[in-house]
Amino acid sequence: MFDEKDLILEAKHVTRIFPAAGGRELRACNDINLKFYKGKTLGIVGESGCGKSTFMRFLVSLDVPTEGEILFHGKDITKLKGEELRQNRQHIQMVFQDPAQSFNPKMKIRDIVCEPLLNFKRIKPSQKNETAARLLEMVDLPAEMADRYMHNMSGGQRQRVAIARAIALEPEIILLDEATSALDVSVQKTIIELITKLQKEKNITMGFICHDIGLIQSFAHQIAVMYLGNIVEVMPGEDIGSHAMHPYTQALLGSIFDIRMDFTKKIESIESEAPSPLNVPKGCPFCDRCDRCMDICRNERPLLKKIAEDHEVACHLFDQEGSEA
Ligand SMILES: Nc1ncnc2c1ncn2[C@@H]1O[C@H](COP(=O)(O)OP(=O)(O)O)[C@@H](O)[C@H]1O
Numbered sequence: 001m002f003d004e005k006d007l008i009l010e011a012k013h014v015t016r017i018f019p020a021a022g023g024r025e026l027r028a029c030n031d032i033n034l035k036f037y038k039g040k041t042l043g044i045v046g047e048s049g050c051g052k053s054t055f056m057r058f059l060v061s062l063d064v065p066t067e068g069e070i071l072f073h074g075k076d077i078t079k080l081k082g083e084e085l086r087q088n089r090q091h092i093q094m095v096f097q098d099p100a101q102s103f104n105p106k107m108k109i110r111d112i113v114c115e116p117l118l119n120f121k122r123i124k125p126s127q128k129n130e131t132a133a134r135l136l137e138m139v140d141l142p143a144e145m146a147d148r149y150m151h152n153m154s155g156g157q158r159q160r161v162a163i164a165r166a167i168a169l170e171p172e173i174i175l176l177d178e179a180t181s182a183l184d185v186s187v188q189k190t191i192i193e194l195i196t197k198l199q200k201e202k203n204i205t206m207g208f209i210c211h212d213i214g215l216i217q218s219f220a221h222q223i224a225v226m227y228l229g230n231i232v233e234v235m236p237g238e239d240i241g242s243h244a245m246h247p248y249t250q251a252l253l254g255s256i257f258d259i260r261m262d263f264t265k266k267i268e269s270i271e272s273e274a275p276s277p278l279n280v281p282k283g284c285p286f287c288d289r290c291d292r293c294m295d296i297c298r299n300e301r302p303l304l305k306k307i308a309e310d311h312e313v314a315c316h317l318f319d320q321e322g323s324e325a
């Protein structure tokens with residue numbers, strides 16, 4: 001399903017350690033290896049605090065990893081500086097959860113969507129009206145909205161503006177970090193429809209961070225499940241309901257049948273609270289909450305293993321062929 005010639009962005013052995021109180025270390029991302037393919041969506045799912053945003057920030061050069069590389073068309077963008085770094089930002093754009101907080105409240109929508117194009121001298125100031133109208137049309141907003149301010153718009157409309165701004169530079173990749181999490185379920189659906197439509201039209205690669213596995217499985221081509229800084233399972237999105245193997249992924253899937261996911265609460269099908277990222281178990285990071293934990297799990301960290309085409313799992317239960325050990 002995923003062809004290596006379509007690989008455009010690759011994280012290799014990415015680790016991020018933050019200093020924490022008492023001279024301790026917080027390992028927000030631990031040896032992450034992920035691949036983004038042309039025109040496909042990679043969904044990253046996991047509970048709050050598992051390191052999703054920390055990881056996404058490396059991809060848009062808002063932070064650099066402690067170790068590892070981020071290869072964009074084979075070039076390590078964590079080493080970019082100055083003008084080269086600035087120019088590279090055109091290719092990878094990001095949409096955040098709350099656009100009202102990301103943009104200056106005194107700016108009109110026209111200025112918000114045109115700003116990146118003006119910064120990179122892709123349009124002249126005299127072209128702002130026509131450009132804003134064109135961009136708003138792409139996200140199904142009326143051209144008259146160019147005169148409004150963010151606070152005069154609904155949550156869904158604001159997110160459309162943020163998406164219009166993100167596509168303005170015709171980036172190769174758009175990363176959305178909990179971009180629909182604050183929206184009502186019905187509005188969420190219309191935003192997902194919009195981004196999948198734009199993806200098809202422009203063959204954009206998407207990274208979609210979300211804590212709702214039910215939502216992400218409805219449209220992501222590939223899903224990476226993250227737990228306490230570690231990727232524990234990667235597989236095609238369409239198979240996750242039927243073929244997920246990691247006990248944590250199964251717990252996430254189990255919980256969507258009970259309630260819509262609320263990651264501020266503990267997962268209903270898992271007994272204990274999530275351990276702190278300051279106190280990750282030595283062996284499998286999930287061992288304290290896993291009802292299938294074995295002796296080996298407490299001592300040896302399971303590595304991601306390929307168990308089928310496009311399917312990797314980090315769990316001692318499974319051997320190379322994907323059958324239970
Ligand atoms: N700048 C920082 N300094 C210290 N700790 C941080 C910093 N940024 C994130 N963290 C910690 O890293 C962990 C992962 O955070 P984050 O990536 O925001 O998780 P998520 O997006 O999955 O909710 C959390 O424990 C968070 O407190």
Ligand code: SF4
Nearest residue numbers: 284287290297315316
């Ligand atoms: S490695 Fe062990 S503790 Fe970890 S998920 Fe697999 S069975 Fe559970």
Ligand SMILES: [Mg+2]
Nearest residue numbers: 052053054178
């Ligand atoms: Mg986050």
